[in-house]
Amino acid sequence: xxxxxxxxxxxxxxxxxxxxxxxxxxxxxxxxxxxxxxxxxxxxxxxxxxxxxxxxxxxxxxxxxxxxxxxxxxxxxxxxxxxxxxxxxxxxxxxxxxxxxxxxxxxxxxxxxxxxxxxxxxxxxxxxxxxxxxxxxxxxxxxxxxxxxxxxxxxxxxxxxxxxxxxxxxxxxxxxxxxxxxxxxxxxxxxxxxxxxxxxxxxxxxxxxxxxxxxxxxxxxxxxxxxxxxxxxxxxxxxxxxxxxxxxxxxxxxxxxxxxxxxxxxxxxxxxxxxxxxxxxxxxxxxxxxxxxxxxxxxxxxxxxxxxxxxxxxxxxxxxxxxxxxxxxxxxxxxxxxxxxxxxxxxxxxxxxxxxxxxxxxxxxxxxxxxxxxxxxxxxxxxxxxxxxxxxxxxxxxxxxxxxxxxxxxxxxxxxxxxxxxxxxxxxxxxxxxxxxxxxxxxxxxxxxxxxxxx
Amino acid sequence: xxxxxxxxxxxxxxxxxxxxxxxxxxxxxxxxxxxxxxxxxxxxxxxxxxxxxxxxxxxxxxxxxxxxxxxxxxxxxxxxxxxxxxxxxxxxxxxxxxxxxxxxxxxxxxxxxxxxxxxxxxxx
Numbered sequence: 001x002x003x004x005x006x007x008x009x010x011x012x013x014x015x016x017x018x019x020x021x022x023x024x025x026x027x028x029x030x031x032x033x034x035x036x037x038x039x040x041x042x043x044x045x046x047x048x049x050x051x052x053x054x055x056x057x058x059x060x061x062x063x064x065x066x067x068x069x070x071x072x073x074x075x076x077x078x079x080x081x082x083x084x085x086x087x088x089x090x091x092x093x094x095x096x097x098x099x100x101x102x103x104x105x106x107x108x109x110x111x112x113x114x115x116x117x118x119x120x121x122x123x124x125x126x127x128x129x130x131x132x133x134x135x136x137x138x139x140x141x142x143x144x145x146x147x148x149x150x151x152x153x154x155x156x157x158x159x160x161x162x163x164x165x166x167x168x169x170x171x172x173x174x175x176x177x178x179x180x181x182x183x184x185x186x187x188x189x190x191x192x193x194x195x196x197x198x199x200x201x202x203x204x205x206x207x208x209x210x211x212x213x214x215x216x217x218x219x220x221x222x223x224x225x226x227x228x229x230x231x232x233x234x235x236x237x238x239x240x241x242x243x244x245x246x247x248x249x250x251x252x253x254x255x256x257x258x259x260x261x262x263x264x265x266x267x268x269x270x271x272x273x274x275x276x277x278x279x280x281x282x283x284x285x286x287x288x289x290x291x292x293x294x295x296x297x298x299x300x301x302x303x304x305x306x307x308x309x310x311x312x313x314x315x316x317x318x319x320x321x322x323x324x325x326x327x328x329x330x331x332x333x334x335x336x337x338x339x340x341x342x343x344x345x346x347x348x349x350x351x352x353x354x355x356x357x358x359x360x361x362x363x364x365x366x367x368x369x370x371x372x373x374x375x376x377x378x379x380x381x382x383x384x385x386x387x388x389x390x391x392x393x394x395x396x397x398x399x400x401x402x403x404x405x406x407x408x409x410x411x412x413x414x415x416x417x418x419x420x421x422x423x424x425x426x427x428x429x430x431x432x433x434x435x436x437x438x439x440x441x442x443x444x445x446x447x448x449x450x451x452x453x454x455x
Numbered sequence: 456x457x458x459x460x461x462x463x464x465x466x467x468x469x470x471x472x473x474x475x476x477x478x479x480x481x482x483x484x485x486x487x488x489x490x491x492x493x494x495x496x497x498x499x500x501x502x503x504x505x506x507x508x509x510x511x512x513x514x515x516x517x518x519x520x521x522x523x524x525x526x527x528x529x530x531x532x533x534x535x536x537x538x539x540x541x542x543x544x545x546x547x548x549x550x551x552x553x554x555x556x557x558x559x560x561x562x563x564x565x566x567x568x569x570x571x572x573x574x575x576x577x578x579x
Contacts, residue, residue, distance in 0.1 A: 031529075033505065035481070036483045036486075040483065070502070071500075072509075
């Protein structure tokens with residue numbers, strides 16, 4: 001009898017397992033349905049069936065889980081949508097306390113970030129006036145807090161915490177120790193590159209539980225994409241909030257500009273950096289990532305535009321107008337192409353055979369490379385003619401780094417399409433290449449100003 | 456003979472509220488009671504019952520609590536609320552109207568023919 005009982009319990013356990021995989025069915029629903037099933041089994045057993053027979057009949061009577069889930073989904077359609085962090089109900093008390101502790105840590109870090117940007121005011125610097133101070137330092141207010149949150153969440157080793165701290169301190173030195181004029185090129189360069197350099201420090205905190213793993217690096221790439229999307233969304237929401245704040249208070253004759261300009265925008269912006277990071281961490285496995293979806297949408301469109309550009313260039317046969325802006329534009333183009341490549345890699349099933357999308361991607365990368373080579377030929381001529389500036393050197397260096405990355409990526413993609421290289425090689429190439437970007441950003445921030453005489 | 460699906464669905468709410476008005480109960484017992492009352496003619500499924508119970512809970516017509524009755528498993532018991540009783544009364548009034556009307560028709564002579572004699576659709 002007890003053997004039959006054990007077997008029955010095993011069957012119930014298996015059944016529960018199936019039910020729990022349904023998003024439409026919550027834990028309590030599973031409990032309720034299990035009670036129902038047990039009632040049904042008990043009745044059948046008392047009618048003379050064996051336990052295992054009774055179980056089969058009872059399950060059969062309940063009907064397929066598909067039908068059941070569909071009926072539940074009609075009443076609980078909201079469950080198919082989100083199940084996100086802010087609602088209290090998660091899977092059990094352990095996950096619950098964990099998410100509450102995360103929430104608490106996030107709030108502390110977000111408040112810290114919001115407070116940090118107000119600290120310089122104690123020393124007489126004003127957010128709206130002292131752009132030359134705030135622009136290069138912007139990333140230093142929020143990123144350390146985000147890194148702190150991530151490192152805390154991953155229980156980073158003490159030595160690594162020290163490294164993170166040292167790197168942020170180095171960033172602070174780079175932003176403030178050099179005598180850079182307010183109008184100098186170097187201030188602009190530092191303002192652009194220091195956030196990138198520091199973002200990789202955040203990345204270090206992100207991968208702190210397993211520094212050498214390529215999978216974790218890929219996760220960081222995913223994290224970056226999602227973080228970006230969330231930050232943009234929060235920014236949009238913040239814009240609406242500001243609009244209403246200004247509008248409503250102006251209507252009653254109070255001007256909220258000082259509050260908005262000196263508190264809402266800077267503090268909200270810094271806090272948003274941390275909140276986005278927390279959101280990505282919290283929802284990770286819950287919702288489908290949006291960055292790969294955008295990638296799918298835009299890869300064909302970008303490929304078309306690039307090919308059209310090449311055709312138009314061939315027909316018109318005029319040169320490319322390579323002013324400084326143009327070079328930056330083409331740098332950005334390569335960044336976009338790289339991002340499209342990265343985010344489709346991040347979402348691709350490593351074992352899937354090469355498909356149409358991979359070929360499309362190869363076309364995208366190759367056309368971007370072709371365009372970039374044209375631009376490079378043009379620009380090297382210019383530089384040898386007029387000499388170099390920090391801006392040109394930075395843009396050129398970035399171009400070469402991206403070109404190297406994409407060239408090898410194109411080669412690997414070709415191998416993938418021809419089934420001679422595994423997909424993992426492509427993934428590995430991109431994750432191994434990440435430090436190159438970080439090192440370059442640090443070079444621009446640390447080495448460029450002295451080399452170019454603080455121009 | 457099985458009762459058509461639409462009719463089962465339409466009568467589901469008053470049926471459940473009515474059973475809960477008799478006594479607090481739980482899913483499996485409610486289903487058995489319905490079977491008993493209809494002599495097995497009403498084809499209720501779990502997919503109909505539980506989402507309905509949850510809907511009634513959301514609307515405030517019933518309250519649910521997890522309880523352990525001595526000697527039994529822990530179960531989710533449902534209890535009808537004031538608003539549930541009001542809803543039941545309203546549904547009952549409507550069902551009485553329908554049933555009375557149908558009875559009136561069916562009591563009359565030559566019922567089958569009187570249906571076909573009426574032109575469907577009519578001039579509109």
